[in-house]
Amino acid sequence: MEKRRRSTSSSSSSSSSKKHDGEGDVHSHHILHRPTSPLLCVIVFAALIRYLVSLHPYSGAADPPMYGDYEAQRHWMEITLNLPAKDWYRNTTSNDLTYWGLDYPPLTAYQSYVHAQFLKFFDPESVALVTSRGHESPLGKFLMRLTVLSSDLVIFFPAALWFVLAYYGGRSRVRREELLWHLSLVLLNPGLILIDHGHFQYNCISLGLTVAAVAAIFVEKDLVGSFLFCLALNHKQMSAYYAPAFFSHLLGKCFKHQNPILKVTKLGLVVLGTFLLIWWPYVYPLKGAMEVLRRLAPFERGIYEDYVANFWCATSILIKWKRLYSMQLLKLLSFSMTLLSILPSIIQQIRSPSRQGFLFAMLNSSLSFYLFSFQVHEKSILLPLLPASLLALDEPLMFQWFMNYALFSMFPLLRRDQLLIPYVALYMLFALLYYCPFRKQDSSGNGSVNGWKASAMTLFLLCSLLLHLIYLTFKPPEKYPFLFEAMIMLLCFSQFVFLAIYSNMKQWKLPSRFGWIDKKKVL
Amino acid sequence: MEPQIKEEEQEEERPNPQKLLWMFTLATIMKLLLIPSYHSTDFEVHRHWLALTSSLPLHQWYSDSTSQWTLDYPPFFAYFERLLALFAPFIDPQIAHLHNGLNYAAPTALLFQRLTVIASDLCLLYACFRLRTRPGVGLDSWRADLIWVLLVFSPGLLIVDHVHFQYNGFLIGWLLVSVSAVEEGRDLVGGFVFAVLLCFKHLFAVAAPVYFVYLLRHYCWRRSGGGVVEGFGRLLKMGFVVGVVFGVAFGPFLYYGQVLAIINELFEPFWGLCHAYWAPNFWVFYIILDKVLAVLLTKLGFTIPASSASFTGGLVGESSSFAVLPKITPLVTFLLVLCAMSPCLIKIWREPRPRLITRWVAYAYTCGFLFGWHVHEKASLHFVIPLAIVATESLADARHYFLLSIVSCYSLFPLLFEAKEYPIKVLLLLLYSLLMWSGFTQQLRKLQTSTSSAKKGDKGRSRKGTGGTKVEGGGTLIGWVGMSYLLGLLVVEIWGQFLQPYLLGDRWIIKCP
Structure with a gap:
């Protein structure tokens, strides 16, 4: 972006003014003073893009009787506003759990409650008990969109900023423009924007809390970090995809500590305390907590849904998992496969915890969950996408590669939501940001590949482009109505598997000595 | 940060069109995302023109009254609509249907028409692209980048074209091409393009006196060399070129005897001194003064004819008469505009300098905006956008442009009155202000370093140095x-x-x- 260019020239002009330092000390504070306006430009632009996406339809717009995620979130606001906390997760006369019953942890419920207050102030009809079911109005949409935007601005934006500052805090020689570039890649993550501000969800909260937790751990505030991560876990249970990484990294750090047992105890107490605080209304009697827990793990929905690009769905073309095996066996199978695939990255982090390794571990564990765990949704690709975006400056090519297929894997979903225009626009935006002409790229070639790898990647990208077009223009044959979805799924699955192998290898190849990576990064 | 000194030296390169393309695509992304936003009645106006020009024979274009939105732009715009209408059936044939299409605003129609605006903005892109070779100043890469940022991300254009719905980017693109051609000394091309622009939208004629005097003095009757005969020859040449343009535009209609109808249509909407929404110009003060005087005089015991005048009624219609002050006729406004323009015209007559043409044209539009008859608030774009080109030339220009563009964009805010668009206009303006702020402070620092290294007298340097420092703290840019x-x-x-x-x-x- 142009802002980045300015930041370089600003630093360069300040350094050149250093040359003329003899002329007086008017220049001297230029060196200390760094303009914040390029940074603000990125932030305002990211907010603007989010708002523009939110003008487009949401999931299940004008599609009775169940509508979509928008209605689910609105319904939760209605429930939390009008019923006592004890009844939120319970089937009662006014809370029909079969109609979008609350199935996220209590922090989501509290968030819904706060947002419901906001909606009630301007448009009480949209959150009235029972009568507001399927409520759709331009005003309601505007207000709901504002709740997501404000959550994003309040949680994800500061978290991303903190992360960038924390991650590069130790590396004084990473250029400021690179820092801005990374920040804009994290903030303008098309997948996240499309799902939150287009499709309608609040991933920005749980992912933002996760990013903040990572940042806290990077500045050696492990207790704050684990507190924040517990909040993330309690906002969306899907955040558990990162849990192995957090666990192993913190454990590894504890072992390096002079008094490991004390440190582990402290962390454990923080985790316990946070959970207790959030689950307070359900702790006594314990039956309440069990009710909530049962809502959080909807095993009855089957091992996969729709055409998600994971192992179970991809192999179901050959092996009909759902028909051949019992739910119990599948649960066990998926659990053990997930655990098995995460094991290497856990071990690596326990043995030699490092910043970059931690991010790789987050990527690997969430990707493993996505590929092998029970009941995965297309949107869950956002979870592995986040650590990949946090690694964007270390592994730009991997991030770009991942983003292409992550977006593509959500394409059928977004197309159903009538979000084709934002999809195309944000895809373009990502490509633009990635190939920013204002960014002076290092010739060290972190982002370039050649030979057969490059041609293979181009080939796959061409396949993806072709499939996009086919999906948009052709009708599938009568016999296989989901043929194109299956093809998209298979292509994305293959790429995700490559990616998982690649990033696991990368993590293991990381130098094992603590702190050495940061020095290497200086280049 | 030491290694970057070298880079800075390398950076003094020629403008990189790749960067322009990058920025323009970025703006296009915003435009695409704006597709579902609010659109005004202008959307239906332009849709109807698509239908009108594609379904009726040429001689009925200006006399048809199927819809209240009769064609009131000059012929080139009608041809342009005819061209666009060729593509409409590929998306949805109903868009360009004369009767079935009335008030048709289905998503397909919206998509198609928004895309035509986005595509026609390529004209603006071309104009920006031409600026890379601006003589004298266009050679700096960073300066060109800054001008491009100012033009491409202009919030006024985004609001008026891509939300409210009009084709200003396209038209102003022509204007900028014409201005830059004149600046390069290619007067014939400049005159030709300006004539084309006039045949697209006659409101741009406000700058015609400037063009006329400039071309007369700089092209036809040059100070250095060239006799009367040669001058007259050039005058004929320019006249011929302009005549051909107008001939192509109006010729077919002349053949069908429709020219009077056209003139009638072109000037018909200009009832009333002020437009539905007041443009922030001189007449606002005039009206307020009239009201105040009326109230005062009534209190003093005079009988004032009670005027039913309600200028804020928001209706386009016959102007209500004033209670106290004399009635304003179009002729009065015309003379006032010419009066306001005259210092500039005299200066052009004395010394027609190509470098200044952009300023002069912008000044002419400013005069038209301030004193003109029935001025639209959108007309402020006509002078703000060209000023972006000269904004990088000096601190004073930067300061001027910074304030002016913010105020001009703010004056467009009432166009988008729905809550849904509120964050859009605020964020767009905020983003643009930040871009300007960071760009101009950057530029000042650049100028400051270059002047201090050039070592031109100690006093001037130290003054500039302090000026630059103040910019950081927020003092000098504004x-x-x-x-x-x-x-x-x-x-x-x-x-x-x-x-x-x-x-x-x-x-x-x-x-x-």
Whole structure:
């Protein structure tokens, strides 16, 4: 972006003014003073893009009787506003759990409650008990969109900023423009924007809390970090995809500590305390907590849904998992496969915890969950996408590669939501940001590949482009109505598997000595 | 940061069109995302013109009255609509259907028409691209980048074209091409393009006196060399070129005897001194003065004919008469505009310098805006956008442009009155202000370093040095007067949008369709 260019020239002009330092000390504070306006430009632009996406339809717009995620979130606001906390997760006369019953942890419920207050102030009809079911109005949409935007601005934006500052805090020689570039890649993550501000969800909260937790751990505030991560876990249970990484990294750090047992105890107490605080209304009697827990793990929905690009769905073309095996066996199978695939990255982090390794571990564990765990949704690709975006400056090519297929894997979903225009626009935006002409790229070639790898990647990208077009223009044959979805799924699955192998290898190849990576990064 | 000294030296390269393309695509992304936003009746106007030009024979274009939105742009725009209508059936044939299409605003129609605006903005892109070779100043890479940022991300254009719905980017693109051609000394091309522009939209004729005097003095009757005969030859050449343009535009209609109908249509909408929404110009003060005087005189015991005048009624219609002050006729406004323009015209007559043509044209449009008859608030784009080109030339220009563009964009705010668009206009303006701020402070630092390394006299240098420092703190790019003016805007906005409804009404009402 142009802002980045300015930041370089600003630093360069300040350094050149250093040359003329003899002329007086008017220049001297230029060196200390760094303009914040390029940074603000990125932030305002990211907010603007989010708002523009939110003008487009949401999931299940004008599609009775169940509508979509928008209605689910609105319904939760209605429930939390009008019923006592004890009844939120319970089937009662006014809370029909079969109609979008609350199935996220209590922090989501509290968030819904706060947002419901906001909606009630301007448009009480949209959150009235029972009568507001399927409520759709331009005003309601505007207000709901504002709740997501404000959550994003309040949680994800500061978290991303903190992360960038924390991650590069130790590396004084990473250029400021690179820092801005990374920040804009994290903030303008098309997948996240499309799902939150287009499709309608609040991933920005749980992912933002996760990013903040990572940042806290990077500045050696492990207790704050684990507190924040517990909040993330309690906002969306899907955040558990990162849990192995957090666990192993913190454990590894504890072992390096002079008094490991004390440190582990402290962390454990923080985790316990946070959970207790959030689950307070359900702790006594314990039956309440069990009710909530049962809502959080909807095993009855089957091992996969729709055409998600994971192992179970991809192999179901050959092996009909759902028909051949019992739910119990599948649960066990998926659990053990997930655990098995995460094991290497856990071990690596326990043995030699490092910043970059931690991010790789987050990527690997969430990707493993996505590929092998029970009941995965297309949107869950956002979870592995986040650590990949946090690694964007270390592994730009991997991030770009991942983003292409992550977006593509959500394409059928977004197309159903009538979000084709934002999809195309944000895809373009990502490509633009990635190939920013204002960014002076290092010739060290972190982002370039050649030979057969490059041609293979181009080939796959061409396949993806072709499939996009086919999906948009052709009708599938009568016999296989989901043929194109299956093809998209298979292509994305293959790429995700490559990616998982690649990033696991990368993590293991990381130098094992603590702190050495940061020095290497200086280049 | 030491290694970057070298890079800075390398950076003094030629403007990189790749960067322009990058920025333009970025803006296009915003435009694409704006597709579902609010659109005004202009959307239906342009849709009807698509239908009108594609379904009726040429000689009925200006006399058809199927819809109240009769064609009131000059012929080139009609041809342009005819061209666009060729593509409409590929998306949805109903868009360009004369009768079935009336008030048709299905998503397909919206998509198609928004895409035509986005595509026609390529004209603006071309104009920006031409600026890379601006003689004298266009050779700096960073300066070109800054001009491009200012042009491509102009919030006024985004609001008026891509939300409200018009084709200003396209038209102003032609204007910029013409201006830059004149600047390069290619007067014939400049005159030709300006004539084409006039045949697209006659409102641009406000700058015609400037063009006329300039071309007469610089092209036809040059100071250095060239006799009367040669001058007359050039005059004939220019006249021929302009004549051909107008001939192509109006010729077919002349053949069918439709020219009177065209003229009638082109000037028919200009009832009334002020447009539905007041443009922030001189006449606002005139009206206010009239009201104040009327009230005062009534209190003093005079009998004032009670005027039913309600200028804020928001209706386009016959102007109501004033209670006290003399009635304003179009002729008065015309003379006032010419009067206001005359110093500039005299200067052009004396010394027609190509470098200054952009300023002169912008000045002419400013005069038209301030004193003209029935001025649209959107007309402020006609002078703000060209000024972006000269904004990088000096600190004074930067300062001027900074304030002017913010105020001009703010004056467009009432165009988008729904709550849904509120964050869009605020964020767009905020983003642009930040871009300008960071760009101009950057530029000042550049100028400052270059002047101090050039070592041109100690006094001037030290003054510039302090000036640059102040910019960082917020002093020089905008003085305290300007700053308090902008803060005043903020206060007005907060009061009008939030406090007044809250204090005077019982609840905030959010306007939604």
